[in-house]
Amino acid sequence: MLPLEPELASYATFASALLDPAGATPAVVTGPAGKGGDKRYNVYRNNVTVSLINELAAVYPAVQRITGVEFFRAMARFHVRATPPSSPLLFEYGRDFPAFIETYEYARDLPWLADVARIERAWLDAYHAAEAEPLSVDALASFPPEWLADAVFMAHPATRIVRSAFSAVTIFAANRSEAAVGPIDAGTPEDALIARPEADVIVRHLPEGGAVFLQALVSGQSLGEAAASALQASPAFDIATNIAGMIEAGAFTTVSAGAA
């Protein structure tokens, strides 16, 4: 390997200790008139770590409210140092954070915390998703009924589905509002639909079988196939309620005759 040009090497040296609190201040930089560089270099180190922790706090406000600020910032600091961003688009940062929370030993007492984080990550993706006109009630009503079983739907760019073995939707909703949070039974499985019917992102607690149904539709299966899968997963699945819910949430943009 060719040696780096000296001034290229100095960038690498400068960067080397930015995420390493134990690293020495790089020798390529100095304070004025022979002054020490440690506290000066720490300004950069601090800017990097603190600003990225702040980014995670902005993406995951419910997680921070649940854990408390001090716990959250300690957890986020571990994650920032182990997995710094690779893109300058910070609204893309923190995709690995829910999986990190799942393995974080101090969060083991909060087994539902990672799923709350997954809903928050989906919320931000829905927030930045492309604009599209949601499918209207009228458009669906005017679709020929004899073709409905074979109909396929195009998902709105904002539509996300998050499934949880815990009461993640209730916990999410309680901790994204200003109101005080009362006791919540965390053990009821809940699925979320995250969508953006108009300007604002909404999060809906899906009825039984709803997640299987919507996931099938999003993946391009026909209405008939999706309903069959949902019924198989949950005998209580009610197709009329679920269709009304998905239209109201603006989860899809078009309906068309399927290939069959």
Add this chain to the structure above:
Amino acid sequence: MNAAVLSGLLATEPPRFPAYQIHGLAGSSFKHEHLAAILDEGRQRGFFEVHAENYMGAGGPPHRALEALRRDHPISLHGVCMSIGGPEPLDKAHLARFRALVERYEPALVSEHLAWSTHQSTYFNDLLPLPYNAATLSRVCDHINQVQDAIWRPLLLENPSTYLAFSESTMGETEFLLRITERTGCGLLLDINNVFVSATNHGFSALKYLLDFPLARVGEIHLAGHAEQTDDEGDLLLIDSHDGPVADAVWKLYEIIIGRCGPVPTLIEWDSNIPGWSVLKAEAAAAQAVLDRYRRDARHAAA
């Protein structure tokens, strides 16, 4: 060829937004939480500056807000993470996103930083310093030419605030910036708070730096607040924190610079501990008063 055919051939798509004048105006950072208060007031004298990266998503509330804002006001598009001062080639995808925003929102001003933030696929989310020498000058100029070729207009390059210097630098910052403008034709965004912060941190005179600065190339001025810490020797170390009002000493330097440069568009930056809209608006009004006083004095001098 008759006139109708000719005008048909020459017709380009009309601009989607009005081309507002920005000369002589003060403005402020746009923060999403101020949107409702700003829209309630309707069209105001002044402009807003946005960080380009916050509008690089596909759609949603950020774009709706910026469209609403741009309908009634001139906008300054301020890039934060192009890494123009970095050792690696510019990120082509990022440059394409930047260009798309310039095309979509037709900003009155477009700026970026003399700094770097990405190294070997890690994005550090900070404006990091670079050595000033022939090799870095040449690379920074290549990067600026690439940006200007993409956006079809001159870029304003912002002077940094720094806490450390590279021992291998062979020229001063003002000389480095001057040579960049000569080689690339770019303009400069003079951040007077950055000058004050760096001057304190490196022990030089802010006023002397400003008098050495290529003032003829300045197309925008930034003012912001800073915070105080201490260095290893216990001496004052200023932090470019953008979390409070502009310091009195920075206002004084600003008045001197406006006296020399004329009413250059001026922005109040406030990015952390963000106050209510009325506070930020009052800070911008204070800058506007300095700009207006210059115009009044210039008229009296001419009369």
